[in-house]
Every structure is written in structure tokens, then in C-alpha cells.
Amino acid sequence: MHTPSTTTSxxxxxxxxxHHFDDLEQQHLSSNLGMWFFLVxxxxxxxxxxxxxxxxxxxxxxxxxxxxxxxxxxxxxxxTWVLLTSxxxxxxxxxxxxxxxxxxxxxxxxxxxxxxxxxLGVKATEYRTEINHNLFPGKHFIVPGSPxxxxxxxxxxxxxxxxxxxxxxxxxxxxxxxxxxxxxxGKLDEEKFSRNKGHFQLMFVLYFFMTGVHAFHMIAGxxxxxxxxxxxQIKWFSGYGQTQIEVLGLYWHFVDxxxxxxxxxxxxIE
Amino acid sequence: xxxxxQSSEAxxxxxxxxxxxxxxxxxxxxMALLLAxxxxxxxxxxxxxxxxxxxxxxxxxxxxxxxxxxxxYSAPLTWVTxxxxxxxVGLLLGFLLSDYFTRGWxxxxxx
Numbered sequence: 001m002h003t004p005s006t007t008t009s010x011x012x013x014x015x016x017x018x019h020h021f022d023d024l025e026q027q028h029l030s031s032n033l034g035m036w037f038f039l040v041x042x043x044x045x046x047x048x049x050x051x052x053x054x055x056x057x058x059x060x061x062x063x064x065x066x067x068x069x070x071x072x073x074x075x076x077x078x079x080t081w082v083l084l085t086s087x088x089x090x091x092x093x094x095x096x097x098x099x100x101x102x103x104x105x106x107x108x109x110x111x112x113x114x115x116x117x118x119x120l121g122v123k124a125t126e127y128r129t130e131i132n133h134n135l136f137p138g139k140h141f142i143v144p145g146s147p148x149x150x151x152x153x154x155x156x157x158x159x160x161x162x163x164x165x166x167x168x169x170x171x172x173x174x175x176x177x178x179x180x181x182x183x184x185x186g187k188l189d190e191e192k193f194s195r196n197k198g199h200f201q202l203m204f205v206l207y208f209f210m211t212g213v214h215a216f217h218m219i220a221g222x223x224x225x226x227x228x229x230x231x232x233q234i235k236w237f238s239g240y241g242q243t244q245i246e247v248l249g250l251y252w253h254f255v256d257x258x259x260x261x262x263x264x265x266x267x268x269i270e
Numbered sequence: 271x272x273x274x275x276q277s278s279e280a281x282x283x284x285x286x287x288x289x290x291x292x293x294x295x296x297x298x299x300x301m302a303l304l305l306a307x308x309x310x311x312x313x314x315x316x317x318x319x320x321x322x323x324x325x326x327x328x329x330x331x332x333x334x335x336x337x338x339x340x341x342x343y344s345a346p347l348t349w350v351t352x353x354x355x356x357x358x359v360g361l362l363l364g365f366l367l368s369d370y371f372t373r374g375w376x377x378x379x380x381x
Contacts, residue, residue, distance in 0.1 A: 263327075
């Protein structure tokens with residue numbers, strides 16, 4: 001409950017007009033367009049990575065397929081769901097700023113914060129599993145089933161004693177299947193084999209880099225969302241921060257769009 | 271009351287406020303598409319997997335851009351910018367791939 005005033009104080013629900021703009025409309029469009037220009041540069045940044053991915057996947061499809069099987073597609077599904085939901089709450093926060101519902105802004109931004117954090121939490125557990133399986137690219141990377149894989153023999157033993165209903169091919173290790181994919185007319189093509197092993201690891205380079213850069217964008221977004229909750233709470237913005245919150249929303253939705261492409265590209269290769 | 275009145279006055283010139291129902295509907299469509307993309311990955315589609323997955327991703331992206339990002343209701347300049355970014359990605363991927371996939375066609379030394 002407050003008394004409306006005719007000044008441009010935050011309480012009045014009106015935005016301040018900066019002197020170099022003609023009107024609020026122009027001011028709003030300028031901020032909006034500025035964010036869009038930044039997002040276009042971000043699109044180009046991520047497309048470079050996707051282009052690299054496309055070239056190497058086309059070169060060694062089997063290696064990418066095998067590497068992709070190490071990603072848990074249902075965890076990815078859950079994370080996509082969480083992220084899309086956070087986009088909905090962000091869109092609702094923007095709507096609340098447009099209709100002047102300050103408590104609604106705070107509530108929806110808070111939900112966005114919760115969903116965004118949940119996404120990062122799940123991502124962190126995925127990373128941990130992959131790193132524990134020696135799938136982080138670099139010195140400690142091991143192609144599962146290769147001679148230097150300490151688990152290879154134990155895995156073989158369990159396979160022999162297992163159900164075995166899907167035939168030997170289903171139980172073959174990545175190493176064996178890469179070897180198979182590199183065999184031409186019954187003869188192993190050494191060059192192709194080492195390329196396939198390399199591209200198997202390269203898929204993990206791309207996976208960690210793309211999801212890592214995406215996660216970095218999420219962290220930046222979450223920090224901004226948390227900041228905006230405080231700023232909305234203390235009525236720091238003129239009006240209801242409709243321009244600022246919409247611009248933040250644009251960024252958040254962009255990060256969501258990136259994930260919408262990353263999910264099928266990294267998790268769902270058949 | 272007066273607060274509501276005043277805030278709507280303050281916005282009359284710039285925002286198209288989308289109904290909550292529209293947002294929720296878009297959200298459910300996105301959910302359905304997400305489920306479709308996971309289920310499609312298990313189906314025997316042969317070589318069409320990537321095409322199906324990318325088509326679904328593109329539809330999802332367009333829905334998010336048009337409605338969550340309000341481009342559908344935005345100024346022409348925002349449209350140009352948003353469409354332009356897709357165009358540049360298309361150019362990048364198009365020319366890059368046409369380079370890589372045609373290298374074997376002609377036997378030119380040092381290609």
C-alpha cells in the first residue's frame with residue numbers, strides 16, 4: 001500500500017527517461033536491440049563450436065556415436081526439462097514486470113534461480129561420473145576396453161557370466177568397436193584406427209567444452225538473476241525494471257536455446 | 271487500484287503483454303517436443319535421426335525466440351537481428367560443409 005505520486009520515483013511505477021532518448025519506447029527498444037546484438041555475437045561463438053563438431057562427426061560417425069553412449073540421456077532429458085521450466089518462470093517474471101507485479105517478479109526470478117541451480121547440480125554429477133571413468137580428455141583419458149584400461153578385464157569377465165542375450169556385439173567394448181569400424185575388407189587400417197580413437201576423445205573435448213561454456217553462461221545468468229532479485233526487492237529500478245528484466249530474460253532464453261541444440265547433438269546420437 | 275491504472279498507462283506505448291495462458295501453452299508444446307526428441311532417438315529411423323532431432327530442436331528454438339523472447343511482437347529491427355543470426359549460422363555451416371564434403375570430388379594436388 002503506497003500513495004501514487006506524479007514524480008519518477010520507483011514507487012510510481014514509471015520508468016526514468018534518460019535525456020538522450022526521445023521517449024520510453026525508444027529507450028526500451030535501444031536496450032533490447034543492444035542485447036540482441038550481443039546475442040548474435042554469442043550465436044556466432046557457439047556456431048563455431050557446432051561447426052567443428054559437425055565436421056568431425058561427419059568424419060568419424062562411429063566414434064561420435066560410441067562416445068555419445070557414455071552420456072546419460074535421461075539426465076540430459078531431466079536437465080532440458082528443468083531448463084525449459086526455468087525459461088517459463090523467467091518469461092513470467094518479465095510479464096510481471098510489465099503488469100507491475102513486484103512480488104511476482106521476485107517469486108518467478110527466485111524459481112528461475114532454483115531451476116538454474118538444479119541444472120548445474122545435475123551437470124556437476126554428470127561431469128564427476130565421466131571424470132571418474134577416465135573420460136575427461138587429456139593425459140588420463142582412456143578409451144574403455146583398450147589395453148591400458150584397468151577395468152577392461154573385470155568388465156570382460158562379467159560379460160561372459162552375464163545374460164548375453166544381445167549377442168557379442170552389444171557387449172563389445174568401445175575399443176573393440178572402434179577397431180571393428182576401422183577394419184576394411186578384414187584388414188585393420190591402422191591409420192583409421194588411430195584416427196577413430198582420436199576422434200572418440202575429441203567428442204569428449206567438444207562435449208566438455210560446449211557444455212562447459214554453456215554452464216559458464218548459466219553461472220553468469222544465475223548471478224544476474226540473484227542480483228535482480230535483490231534489486232527488485234529494494235526497488236532499485238525505476239518503474240518495475242521492465243526494460244532491465246526483459247533484457248535479462250532475453251539472455252536467459254538464449255542460454256536455453258543453446259542447450260536445446262546441444263542436448264540432441266551430444267546426448268542423442270544413434 | 272490507482273497503481274494498476276498508472277502502470278498500465280506507463281506501458282501503453284511499448285509492451286505487448288502476452289497472456290499467462292499463452293506462455294503455459296508454449297511451455298507444454300516445448301515439453302511435448304522434448305519428449306518427442308528423446309523417443310525419436312530410440313526409434314529405428316536409420317539415417318534420419320539427425321534430421322529429425324535437428325528439426326525438433328529448430329522448432330523448439332523458434333517457439334522460444336518468438337514467444338518467450340517476444341520477437342513475434344517486437345519491432346522490425348529486432349526481427350532482422352534475430353533472423354540475421356540464424357542466417358549467419360546457415361552461411362557458416364553451409365559453406366564450411368560444402369568445402370569439407372566436396373574435397374574428394376576432384377583430384378587436385380595440394381587441395
